[in-house]
Amino acid sequence: MLITPLIEAKAELTDGGLAPEPIVLSTRIRLARNLSGEAFPGWGDSSQRVDILERCLDKLSRLPAFKDGTFLQISDLTELEKQVLVERHLVSRELIESEDATGVFIAPSQQLAVMINEEDHLRLQCMRSGFNFRKAWEEADATDSEMEDQLDYAFSDEYGYLTACPTNVGTGLRASAMLHLPGLVMCQHMEKVVRMVNQLGLAVRGSLGEGSEATGSIFQISNQQTLGESEDQIIKRLITILHAIIEQETNARGVLLENQSTMLMDKIGRAYGILRNGHLLSSQEAVNLLSLMRLAVDLGIFPEEKRAHIDRLSMEIQPGHVQCSANADIEPELRDQIRATRIREQFASFPTLDFSRIQISPNLNQED
């Protein structure tokens, strides 16, 4: 497979090069850029798109950031390979849906990637594990300046960087963080938080998980506005709101520990039991159970160093990754079996849970 080297390579995002954090899983900066005087990819014809792809590819390959990087043309990939790239957040769904002169240039670290001919000619994205906007923006900014040195961007004094969709015009910046918010989900406060965040001009993506389990409790929060503020202001505002959400999540966990510790320990204990002994696991169920194990790490029930393992497993149990590792396009039932086996094998070497850190709440039965 073309993408095997990518999957096998060690990368910060997949191997926890930096110690992964509680609550904030990862940080991402995306910049939308277009070439001056050229039709946007969605409107340009095939020959224009090919021309853009070739020009961008030629210039990008000269940049130090992409030295020894990997360029993948979408039309060369199998459906499975495309899915794996999406699951790793290296490309967007929109990119793989169009095979007409689209591609992605991935830097060796896999923290930096440029999609070519997605909605815009160029979409640069920089990813970091944990809560790390400063580093992500610094790298994106520097790479953008190097790109600009080689390519003439479509830019207006009034509107800034011109993008295919006016929702991205100005800075072309989308800053986002992936948050793990099981406390807020269990306390059923997430809808309130989503509304608050939305009123502050940010977008939330993720399931509210009304059906108690169907979620993974992972949410992506990003800025919606790109024009009228500088990049620093946008990022600062996002960081402020993220801190508020982190505080709310911490409080929610505190409340759960205080009032419903038995319920919490039961959930975590059952998750551990299924992960260690289950023989059929859908990706959704596995994500939910692993989410509880991540919470167990945060609460000190499970060793700190297992957080990176859990994050890695969470990525590898996605449908595309499971099929990729099995080297075949396989039916969901068999996938569930392979997934469970894989998790069982990992968990066999993991230590057992240590509940001694949590005290049983005295007023357990008050709510019923």
Added chain:
Amino acid sequence: MAKPEQCGNCTKPATIHLTQIINNKIHKVDLCEDCPFKKGVTDPEGFSLADFLVQSPASLISDKSLKCEACGFSPADFKKTGRFGCPQCYDTFHEILEPMLSNMHKDVVHRGKVPERALARMSRKRRLDQLERDLEESIKSENYEDSARLRDLIAEARTALETT
């Protein structure tokens, strides 16, 4: 427990429930494990621009004579796709755009990063193009003094462009 909902894209039972709140509107999508990948519903930015278009004068949107000179894009195309055809469309559809931008964003004026080097290079390129046109003109009108002077300027402009 409630009966399992059906996937919004096929008939399999839905196991993935996505919720997105944009501008205080809740969008819910139920999908099976196999579908979300194909459907692309999880794109946080893929919301409709129709809401914003409502604020633009209807007469402008339906103006058939309005077309981008550079790419042939029309307001109807914009209404359909929510996207523009080329960078010049931002000038062409200025009037439709303003009310939309002021609803969507903090402000309608860019206050962020500027691609300094690209802009400098482009202005040098424009100057070189202008000088070359002037030279052609002076040759045609047999104005040899001007031509000589312009040739020197063009050489200078070329070096300036190549060294940036």
